[in-house]
Amino acid sequence: MDIRSSALLTDFYQLTMLQGYLERGMEDTAVFECFVRTMPPQRGFFMAAGLAQLLEYLETVRLTPAELDWVANSSRFSRSFVDYLERFRFAGDLHAVPEGTVFFANEPIVRITASLPQAQFIETRLVNLLHYQTLIASKAARCVLAAEGKPVVDFGLRRSHGAEAGLLAARAAYLAGFAGSATVMAAPSFEVPVFGTMGHSFVQAHEAERHAFEHFADVQPDNVIFLLDTYDTQEGARTVVKLAPGLRDKGITIKGVRLDSGDLVEQARQVRHILDDGGLEDVQITVSGNLDEDTIQHLVAAQAPVDLFAVGTRLATSADAPYLDCVYKLQEYAGRPSRKRSEGKETWPGVKQVYRRYDPQGRIDHDVVTTAADTQEETPLIRPVMECGKRREASPSLDHIRGRATAELATLPDEMRRLSSGVTISVRVSAALQSLTREVDARDEAE
Numbered sequence: 001m002d003i004r005s006s007a008l009l010t011d012f013y014q015l016t017m018l019q020g021y022l023e024r025g026m027e028d029t030a031v032f033e034c035f036v037r038t039m040p041p042q043r044g045f046f047m048a049a050g051l052a053q054l055l056e057y058l059e060t061v062r063l064t065p066a067e068l069d070w071v072a073n074s075s076r077f078s079r080s081f082v083d084y085l086e087r088f089r090f091a092g093d094l095h096a097v098p099e100g101t102v103f104f105a106n107e108p109i110v111r112i113t114a115s116l117p118q119a120q121f122i123e124t125r126l127v128n129l130l131h132y133q134t135l136i137a138s139k140a141a142r143c144v145l146a147a148e149g150k151p152v153v154d155f156g157l158r159r160s161h162g163a164e165a166g167l168l169a170a171r172a173a174y175l176a177g178f179a180g181s182a183t184v185m186a187a188p189s190f191e192v193p194v195f196g197t198m199g200h201s202f203v204q205a206h207e208a209e210r211h212a213f214e215h216f217a218d219v220q221p222d223n224v225i226f227l228l229d230t231y232d233t234q235e236g237a238r239t240v241v242k243l244a245p246g247l248r249d250k251g252i253t254i255k256g257v258r259l260d261s262g263d264l265v266e267q268a269r270q271v272r273h274i275l276d277d278g279g280l281e282d283v284q285i286t287v288s289g290n291l292d293e294d295t296i297q298h299l300v301a302a303q304a305p306v307d308l309f310a311v312g313t314r315l316a317t318s319a320d321a322p323y324l325d326c327v328y329k330l331q332e333y334a335g336r337p338s339r340k341r342s343e344g345k346e347t348w349p350g351v352k353q354v355y356r357r358y359d360p361q362g363r364i365d366h367d368v369v370t371t372a373a374d375t376q377e378e379t380p381l382i383r384p385v386m387e388c389g390k391r392r393e394a395s396p397s398l399d400h401i402r403g404r405a406t407a408e409l410a411t412l413p414d415e416m417r418r419l420s421s422g423v424t425i426s427v428r429v430s431a432a433l434q435s436l437t438r439e440v441d442a443r444d445e446a447e
Contacts, residue, residue, distance in 0.1 A: 040321035050129045051099045089389065095113075097381045108382060109134075288312065331351060
């Protein structure tokens with residue numbers, strides 16, 4: 001069984017709440033919105049991702065006979081509830097900001113309108129799918145900005161938190177502007193370009209580093225990128241220079257070398273000098289080894305002669321901000337706006353829209369969160385995507401989304417593009433939404 005498509009990949013309380021709703025006949029229309037409550041201190045923006053996987057889930061979610069047997073045999077639920085689950089198909093509406101869109105804290109990125117049981121049941125997997133890819137896309141976008149036009153590649157699968165996470169990280173990173181991934185499955189799954197060279201074990205398995213390089217060039221003549229730092233990095237670079245004429249005679253071109261340890265600024269400079277002196281000016285230098293946007297920014301600022309950055313662990317785990325305070329909250333039920341008033345976790349009530357205003361240079365000036373009925377002059381971000389459980393149109397290609405992400409990053413103010421700490425966009429709450437909030441609070445206090 002593929003657990004990724006299982007309807008039981010959810011929290012137990014979704015089932016208990018569903019049975020409660022059904023027993024009380026609470027099946028009127030509900031509106032839920034998904035948003036991120038707060039911006040991590042290190043971040044200034046988010047990038048929306050994961051919508052394609054959410055749509056696929058909503059179109060296909062249903063319980064298998066084995067899953068229905070588990071629910072029935074658990075002795076926790078009624079027969080009529082099991083029968084409801086057997087018939088379960090999502091038939092609601094979905095509005096969302098497109099993947100690749102830059103957004104900020106407390107701005108809805110997905111809105112679900114459906115019967116209360118249906119809208120409730122999908123909560124866990126919805127947050128699960130949107131949260132992780134948004135987390136990784138937001139991190140990857142920062143790496144892209146730090147690289148200032150030089151390509152960045154995902155190397156994070158082996159230290160990702162599970163197989164699905166590693167695969168979706170490759171998708172999210174490519175969406176945000178990475179050149180590709182080392183994750184092979186990302187190619188057949190999402191048409192993400194695949195990158196890779198050799199590991200230290202390949203070099204160690206040979207009697208001499210030179211033999212390892214020759215062997216690799218023979219079996220991968222169109223992908224000759226040598227890993228230099230298994231032993232001595234400068235000696236590795238000199239070995240490449242010595243091998244180049246013989247490989248050239250065989251019609252093999254050395255594309256690049258990779259550095260994975262030590263002072264990468266100094267190592268890159270020394271290796272560049274050795275390669276250039278040996279007539280290998282076209283050989284590119286890739287660096288890897290615990291990179292993130294901060295180390296990339298340092299390498300770029302130091303003018304290190306690096307041509308490509310490979311980012312792994314710190315991307316796939318989003319090491320500086322390993323989670324987002326991503327939530328899915330009820331905003332309206334049976335036409336009645338509602339909101340949560342818990343201390344530190346308050347929400348704005350009702351069905352909402354987000355509008356974006358740009359300055360004369362085309363950079364984001366501010367956003368406005370308001371009620372869906374309060375039309376503003378700015379650009380609306382939330383769009384209809386699914387009606388009655390069916391997509392309005394086919395999902396855009398990943399390359400199309402990637403293009404949108406690139407355009408979105410270009411609208412960030414300069415200080416945000418430089419990843420200046422604590423710099424973000426003003427998100428304003430409209431007078432209409434503030435008025436609705438007062439009305440809801442007054443109503444709730446009077447009841």
